Amino acid sequence: MQARTQTLWQRILGIDRRWLYLILFVNIVTFLVAPIRMPASVSPPVQKFHDEIEKLQPGDLVMISSNWSASTLAENQPQLEAVITHLMRKQARFTIISIEAQSRDISYRLAERVTKEKGYQYGEQWAHFGFVPNLIVAIKGMVTDLPGTIKQDVRGTEVSKLPVVQGVKSLSDYKMVIDVTPSGTVPIWISYSPKNVSILYCPTSVMAAEAYTYLDSGQIKGMITGAKGAQEYEQLLTVVGLGTRFMNAISFSHVLIIVFILLGNFAMFMNRLQQRREG
Amino acid sequence: MDWLLEFLPRNLDRLSVWIGVLCTLAIYSLLYRENPVYRFFEHMYIGLAAGYSLGPLGVDILYRYWIEPIWIQGYWAWAFVVPYGMYLYFIFSERYGWISRIVIGTLIGASAGLFFQEFSSRYLPQLNSTLQKPLWVSDANPDMTYGMMINNILFVVILLSVLTYFTFSYEQRGPVKRVAIWGRWFLMIGLGAIFGNTVMARMALLIGRIYYLLNDWLMIRVGGG
Numbered sequence: 001m002q003a004r005t006q007t008l009w010q011r012i013l014g015i016d017r018r019w020l021y022l023i024l025f026v027n028i029v030t031f032l033v034a035p036i037r038m039p040a041s042v043s044p045p046v047q048k049f050h051d052e053i054e055k056l057q058p059g060d061l062v063m064i065s066s067n068w069s070a071s072t073l074a075e076n077q078p079q080l081e082a083v084i085t086h087l088m089r090k091q092a093r094f095t096i097i098s099i100e101a102q103s104r105d106i107s108y109r110l111a112e113r114v115t116k117e118k119g120y121q122y123g124e125q126w127a128h129f130g131f132v133p134n135l136i137v138a139i140k141g142m143v144t145d146l147p148g149t150i151k152q153d154v155r156g157t158e159v160s161k162l163p164v165v166q167g168v169k170s171l172s173d174y175k176m177v178i179d180v181t182p183s184g185t186v187p188i189w190i191s192y193s194p195k196n197v198s199i200l201y202c203p204t205s206v207m208a209a210e211a212y213t214y215l216d217s218g219q220i221k222g223m224i225t226g227a228k229g230a231q232e233y234e235q236l237l238t239v240v241g242l243g244t245r246f247m248n249a250i251s252f253s254h255v256l257i258i259v260f261i262l263l264g265n266f267a268m269f270m271n272r273l274q275q276r277r278e279g
Numbered sequence: 280m281d282w283l284l285e286f287l288p289r290n291l292d293r294l295s296v297w298i299g300v301l302c303t304l305a306i307y308s309l310l311y312r313e314n315p316v317y318r319f320f321e322h323m324y325i326g327l328a329a330g331y332s333l334g335p336l337g338v339d340i341l342y343r344y345w346i347e348p349i350w351i352q353g354y355w356a357w358a359f360v361v362p363y364g365m366y367l368y369f370i371f372s373e374r375y376g377w378i379s380r381i382v383i384g385t386l387i388g389a390s391a392g393l394f395f396q397e398f399s400s401r402y403l404p405q406l407n408s409t410l411q412k413p414l415w416v417s418d419a420n421p422d423m424t425y426g427m428m429i430n431n432i433l434f435v436v437i438l439l440s441v442l443t444y445f446t447f448s449y450e451q452r453g454p455v456k457r458v459a460i461w462g463r464w465f466l467m468i469g470l471g472a473i474f475g476n477t478v479m480a481r482m483a484l485l486i487g488r489i490y491y492l493l494n495d496w497l498m499i500r501v502g503g504g
Contacts, residue, residue: 021310028489032501069328074487075480101335102328131339136393151343191397205480209473216434217408219401225476227483242490245501249486250479257478 007274012267020260027256031248038248039235045215046232049200049222050086052176058091060175061168063197065135065185069102072182072204077110078230078243079202080180084114086237092175093164097129097138097150099185104131107180108154127164128154135185139192142171172196179203186211190219202229285498300496303488409438437465 006014042050056062064083068076087094096111098104108128120126129150132138141149146168147160159165167173172194179186180202189199198221201211205226214220224233227250230243288294305320345361348354363382370379412431413420443455444462451459493499 018311024485025489028486029493032486032490032493033499072480072484074483074490077487101332104335104339131335133336133340151347187397187401191400205476205483206473209469209476213405217405219404226480227486228479246483246486246490249489250482253482253486254479257482 007271009267009271009274012263013271024253024256028249028253031252032245034248036248037244038251040228040232040247042232042236043225043229045223045225046229046236047222048215049224050233050236052198052200052221053083053086053090053092056087056090056092056175060090060092061165061173062087062092062094062176062178063171063174064094064096064107065177065179065181065189066096066098066107067100067103067179067181067183067185068204069100069106073106074242074246075204075226075230076180076182076202078227078234078241078246079224080107080110081114081241082224082230082233082237082239082243083178083180083202084111085118085239085241086233088115088118088120089237093125095127095129095165098131099133099135099138101131104128104154122155123153123157124163127159127162129159130154135188136192139171139188143192143194144170146170146173170194176200182207184210186214186220190214282498286496296495300492303492307488409435437462441465 064080066076066080068080084094096107098107111126111128112122115122115126130153132150138149146165147158150159152158153162171177174197176198177189177193178200179189182204184207186199186201186203193199199219200222201214201220202224203211203226205228208223208225208229211220211223215223224230227243227246230241231247232243234241234243285293288297302320302324305316306324308314309317341361345357348357366378367382368379369375369377412434413423414428414431414435416423416425416428440458440462442462443451444459444466446455446459490501494501
């Protein structure tokens with residue numbers, strides 16, 4: 001008995017998914033290595049984020065909440081780098097706090113590298129408060145007594161002896177909180193922070209859609225969404241960081257996925273049509 | 280030749296990069312098929328992540344907030360805090376399970392108290408912002424454009440239709456049902472946006488790993504950087 005030959009549509013539907021992975025991999029490598037840069041149009045949340053930091057005066061104090069670990073490094077690292085670069089340009093003082101154990105070391109190393117390049121002094125202009133496991137308890141503690149809640153920085157120095165937070169009694173003495181995170185921590189900052197402190201948000205792309213309600217109501221003043229937002233922010237700062245380097249590959253991998261989806265659906269419809277015709 | 284010398288694991292920094300590459304490739308080998316190398320590295324990663332957390336928990340939390348206040352500052356009452364928290368583990372005992380309820384009661388009480396503050400700070404400003412949205416251009420709102428007007432009307436229409444969809448107190452019939460169906464469609468569009476962002480996030484994570492392979496391991500300067 002002669003085996004029935006497959007139609008083109010059936011062959012497309014039967015492609016082994018590993019070929020698609022390979023094509024995606026080649027696509028990403030090509031557009032990572034290619035020396036081309038696509039300009040980004042800056043979205044309003046990123047512009048608002050930038051404008052809010054531009055309002056800072058030299059010496060203003062900013063709290064960065066860095067809660068990401070190795071698993072979301074590709075999205076949160078470019079955000080944190082860009083934010084620290086901008087804060088240093090504005091000569092703002094900043095402190096970092098982590099509610100993720102891995103993030104304590106990752107954010108500390110990153111901030112140390114970026115600040116060293118620009119000659120920012122640890123203890124004088126910035127500090128890392130280490131790891132606290134429960135954000136609600138930490139914020140409520142910092143609102144009433146910041147040095148008593150944090151006690152020591154990541155290097156073991158008493159917080160009350162750090163020049164960067166000299167005279168700071170509570171979180172109300174800060175101008176701004178910037179939450180760089182892959183998890184739902186921004187509602188906690190919104191709920192428990194003092195009302196005079198502006199909140200800015202750097203989520204991973206997955207978390208961004210839910211945050212638009214907070215943007216709309218003014219509870220957060222600006223947002224950098226994932227690596228795409230980081231690229232827009234780097235463009236505003238006129239620096240080339242990881243966001244810019246990743247963006248070609250992200251854009252063209254999206255194009256490829258859209259092509260795959262269209263092709264797969266088209267093949268499915270054509271196959272059904274053919275089967276119906278054949279009865 | 281110089282490239283090859285730099286490429287090889289000749290010092291600790293390069294060795295750590297090679298180990299990172301080995302881990303990355305082992306984890307991604309799952310894309311080809313399920314295999315024991317992937318399983319080994321998956322378990323190793325979970326074990327490392329869990330073990331790593333113990334260090335910061337011990338140094339930053341237990342020592343800083345419990346041992347130091349008791350031994351150095353003399354706040355002896357803190358000695359009861361950790362044993363009290365550990366009563367929670369009585370939940371595994373049939374005979375003494377009731378003890379764990381004391382801790383659970385404390386936690387529920389604290390959470391309920393905190394929720395009052397959370398509700399007022401988190402949801403009331405959103406309600407306030409929604410109710411204050413101007414729906415037409417007038418002299419009272421000089422900064423308002425027609426684009427903003429359409430945006431605000433859409434916002435209110437979507438909000439009301441989605442709220443209607445989630446009204447389960449009575450049977451939805453007639454016009455209410457039609458509005459609820461619109462609400463469901465708006466929800467689907469919202470979920471589609473979230474899914475699109477999820478794809479972007481996953482792509483970024485993959486690109487981050489490939490960047491590591493190219494930039495850190497093969498030392499190919501990526502994106503003209």
